[in-house]
Structure formats: C-alpha cells, structure tokens
Amino acid sequence: MxxxxxxxxxxxxxxxxxxxxxxxxxxxxxxxxxxxxxLTAAQRDKRLAADRKLVREVLGVAISDEEFDQAPDVLANIYKIAAEKVRAVGQDAA
CATH class of the missing domain: 1.10.1220 (Arc Repressor Mutant)
Known part of the structure; x- marks a missing residue:
C-alpha cells in the first residue's frame, strides 16, 4: 500500500x-x-437512502423523502427524555 x-x-x-x-x-x-x-457526505447520503428504503420495505408504506424530512427525530427525542430522567434522578439524590 x-x-x-x-x-x-x-x-x-x-x-x-x-x-x-x-x-x-x-x-x-x-x-x-x-x-x-x-463518513463523507456521499457515504452519508448513500446510508440515508438505504435506511429509508429499508424502513419503507419493513413498514410496507411508500413514504416520500419529504415526509421523512418532516418526521420528528425519534432518536434525538429518546436522548432528550433519557437526559431529563438522569437529571431528575440526580436532583432527587441531592
């Protein structure tokens, strides 16, 4: 090499x-x-397209790219909820 x-x-x-x-x-x-x-921008785009294709196949629903773009960021929401719970536990312990 x-x-x-x-x-x-x-x-x-x-x-x-x-x-x-x-x-x-x-x-x-x-x-x-x-x-x-x-990942490069091209690799991220390719992964995103593959992920969206898989979701469409699993759900059996034709979701457009525009609909994907408008959907809430589920993972970010899960992180936000988890962070709030951790902060709440920390405040209860204090």
Whole structure:
C-alpha cells in the first residue's frame, strides 16, 4: 500500500502519538482508524437512502423523502427524555 506524509503542528503530532500508544497502534494506524469512522457526505447520503428504503420495505408504506424530512427525530427525542430522567434522578439524590 502506498503511503503519504501529512503535516500537522507538533502539538497535534504529539497528541496523536499519545493516543496511538494508548491503543497499541502506530500513528498511521490511528489516523487510518479515525478516518474510517468518518463518513463523507456521499457515504452519508448513500446510508440515508438505504435506511429509508429499508424502513419503507419493513413498514410496507411508500413514504416520500419529504415526509421523512418532516418526521420528528425519534432518536434525538429518546436522548432528550433519557437526559431529563438522569437529571431528575440526580436532583432527587441531592
């Protein structure tokens, strides 16, 4: 595999070296892993299209992209409810 060199500030290099060491990786392996975790806009669009197709198939309903866009963010709402419950428990304990 061909490799290349990237230039970063010394502080960034040192930070990456520390992270890599903690994980038992080289800096190159760490950067590769971090990059693999980040989707490009095209990859996100492709995943979104696949997810919407699956929902349409599972529900058996022809939901348009516009309807998907107008739907509430269910996951964000679940996180919000969970955070409120955690805060409530914390206040009760105090």
């Amino acid at each position: 061909a490799t290349t060199t990237i230039q970063v500030p010394k502080e960034t290099r040192d930070h990456l070296a520390e992270l890599a060491k903690e994980r038992g990786l080289s800096i190159g392996q760490l950067v590769e892993a971090l990059a693999a975790e980040q």
